[in-house]
Amino acid sequence: MSNPRAPRSKTGSVDVVIVGAGFAGLSAAERLVSMGRSVLVLEGRDRVGGRSLSGEVAGVRVDLGATWVSRRHTAIRDLANRAGCTTIGQFSQGRNVLWAAGRRRTYRGTIPTVSPAALVDMARVQLALNKLVASIDVDAAWNSPEAGRFDAISFGEWLDRKNALPATRTLMTIVSKVQWGCSPGDVSLLHALRYIRAAGGVDHMLDVEGGQQQERYAETTQEIAKRVAERLGDRVVLGTPVRRISQNGTGVTIRTDSAEIKAKYAIVTVATAHRAEIDFDPALPEQAEGLAKTWRMGVLSKAFVAYDKPFWRADGLSGEALTDTGAVFITFDVSPDATGPGVLMAFCDPRVFDGFDLEHRRSRVIQQLVQLYGTRASVPIDYLDHCWGEEPFAPGGPNPAVAPYATTSYGPALTEPHGRVHWAGTETAGEWAGTMNGAVLTGQRAAERVAAAVARESREVAV
Ligand SMILES: Cc1cc2nc3c(=O)[nH]c(=O)nc-3n(C[C@H](O)[C@H](O)[C@H](O)COP(=O)(O)OP(=O)(O)OC[C@H]3O[C@@H](n4cnc5c(N)ncnc54)[C@H](O)[C@@H]3O)c2cc1C
Incomplete structure (x- = not known):
């Protein structure tokens, strides 16, 4: 270089x-x-x-941007193999934590078991979503049979029309923030469906075991x-x-x-x-210019909090948590092993995070980790964060937050030389x-x- x-x-x-x-x-x-x-x-x-960047917290190398690969991501895996990099499994043993409506609970699996009614509702909405996803042409979403109708509303409006219950909305908002770096109301339903289809369906997109979050790279x-x-x-x-x-x-x-x-x-x-x-x-040409102007990047931030050990594991917790309030909306355990240091990776909502100074951001994240994992979370040994919306060059990520109408209007210009x-x-x-x-x-x-x-x-x- x-x-x-x-x-x-x-x-x-x-x-x-x-x-x-x-x-x-x-x-x-x-x-x-x-x-x-x-x-x-x-x-x-x-x-x-x-959008792939390494950082270091308590001597542990972490991914400030892209982290996970699924078993089906054969092209990046092949590139990584040839570069001599090795995958490690995403730790997911034990119970996950849910903080919703001011209450803490624990659950197993990908979907939080808030109540029987909420579970039924999540399954209903997921089924409806999967039906729409199946109709999407993954190579040219704008040519899908009902592209015009799907691109005329946001993902959020669709959830409204489906009368999604609050717990379903919380889960879908987290999906939207992680995938497109925005709220469901800011992304076109067609764009959301295209990305879910491209990710191999809702289950593959959300799952750790057998899904997109299955493995990460030891070397970053x-x-x-x-x-x-x-x-x-x-x-x-x-x-x-x-x-x-x-x-x-x-x-x-x-x-x-x-x-x-x-x-x-x-x-x-x-x-x-x-x-x-x-x-x-x-x-x-006009269409390609329209694409560049309307396919704005979403924004997402990540924080890493290190402890002397992954103490939550001894409590039977996986380090995976979902929350419906505050800066942190999802966490994962990215510790190198069981002996320490223990590292929690927290996805943070830029709207209530990026504009604050480091001390504010740090204390806000730690306060939420205490709610999720108890008082031991209040004594970290190191902290690091990264705000993708604040990058001085080529800011934003993980993906574009494409609003209604922009996919059908400008999508064909994505690949047209x-x-x-x-x-x-x-x-x-x-x-x-x-x-x-x-x-x-x-x-x-x-x-x-x-x-x-x-x-x-x-x-x-x-x-
Ligand atoms: C927080 C976050 C989490 C993510 N998590 C995952 C994950 O777990 N798994 C996964 O698979 N993906 C994840 N992603 C998405 C993944 O990072 C991207 O899909 C992928 O890295 C995109 O690669 P790219 O080469 O297409 O674009 P980029 O990585 O954006 O590369 C484009 C390059 O072009 C440069 N550039 C821009 N303009 C110019 C110019 N005018 N002149 C010269 N250079 C220019 C930029 O600086 C950049 O380096 C995540 C992304 C983020 C931000």
């Missing part, structure tokens, strides 16, 4: 320039290099990994990206935001603050909203959109398409 501060040569030329060094960009580069193509990956941040997920980038060497350039992409019939010119690079093609892997920060010449500019990134995935696995698949897909186009042109020149 090139030193982020070192200015590169003012001009250069490669087969393909890739914008963004997240999993999509790095996978595209890896695939193109394996096919004998010259590439340059330009990353605006001074690090690789994008950003370490996978770092190792892939290491192999790509000085083909990856950090601290270099791409400002402009112009093109003519023979190639593209990429402009950064300090250089101009010529290439045959570009692959842009930035999140849809961040496409709007790049000046395209010729300009993007703009001349010599091709698109990748987890948003452009069909199956597994919104995950690292989706990102890897789209990077590889774009690489293959562009490599084929470069080969075709080379043959035409030879003739």
Whole structure:
């Protein structure tokens, strides 16, 4: 990897320039290099990994962004294997805690057993949701039979129409905050259905055992990206935001603050909203511009609280909790082992978290952990948090919070190439959109398409 501060040569030329060094960009580069193509990956941040970022709390490496993989996430698992990274199971033994309507209870399994009526209601709503999900075209949600109707309302409005009980709403609000970084009222029903379909259905999306939260990486997920980038060497350039992409019939010119690079093609892997920060010449067609303007990123924050031991395990608790109030709305045990340190990972609602100073954020999180896990939670040995909405470059995550009408209006522009500019990134995935696995698949897909186009042109020149 090139030193982020070192200015590169003012001009250069490669087969393909890739914008963004997240999993999509790095996978595209890896695939193109394996096919004998010259590439340059330009990353605006001074690090690789994008929405995957490591931190350290009490000496334990933790995932501030992407964490989990399911057994079915074969593309990211393959990349991680080749990078020498190893999965560990998400700890889930024991009872989970629920804090709802000012009361603490414990339960087993994914769905909280609040009351028989609430359980029946959750099953009813989940069944209705699964029926709609089954009708979604995962590769082109806007072409699904009832796309227009589903895109005209928010997920929240749909829950209203279903007369969802408060406990069902609490669960669905947590799903929405974790998946799209917003409340159900802020995300289109069609967008929600597309992501649930892409995640393999409601159960696979929510479950630890057999689901998306089954495993995480001992080395952290950003370490996978770092190792892939290491192999790509000085083909990856950090601290270099791409400002402009112009093109003519023979190639593209990429402009950064300090250089101009010529290439045959570009692959842009930035999140849809961040496409709007790049000046395209010729300009993007109306639909692609609409996509960049309306597919805004959701926001999510995470806090990590370390204790000398995972003390909750001795109480028969899994470290998994759901709450309907305050900053923390879900927790997981991400301790390295039973002997310590014990680490709780808490997902936090940015609206009541990000604007406060570190001391406020810390005391707010710890206060909630005391409600959930008892007074021993009041004596942590370390604390760390990360607010994705506050990132200075390419802020937001985990996924776009796409409002009603924006999927049917602009969705087709997700993958439609703009001349010599091709698109990748987890948003452009069909199956597994919104995950690292989706990102890897789209990077590889774009690489293959562009490599084929470069080969075709080379043959035409030879003739
Ligand atoms: C809090 C959180 C939790 C998550 N949990 C999980 C999880 O458990 N499991 C899972 O599979 N996924 C999870 N995700 C989602 C996962 O991180 C993403 O799906 C995946 O990392 C996206 O990869 P990408 O390459 O498509 O995009 P990104 O990682 O966003 O990469 C795009 C890159 O482009 C760069 N960029 C943007 N604009 C420019 C520009 N103009 N010039 C140059 N570079 C630019 C950005 O800096 C970024 O590095 C989570 C995300 C977050 C934020």
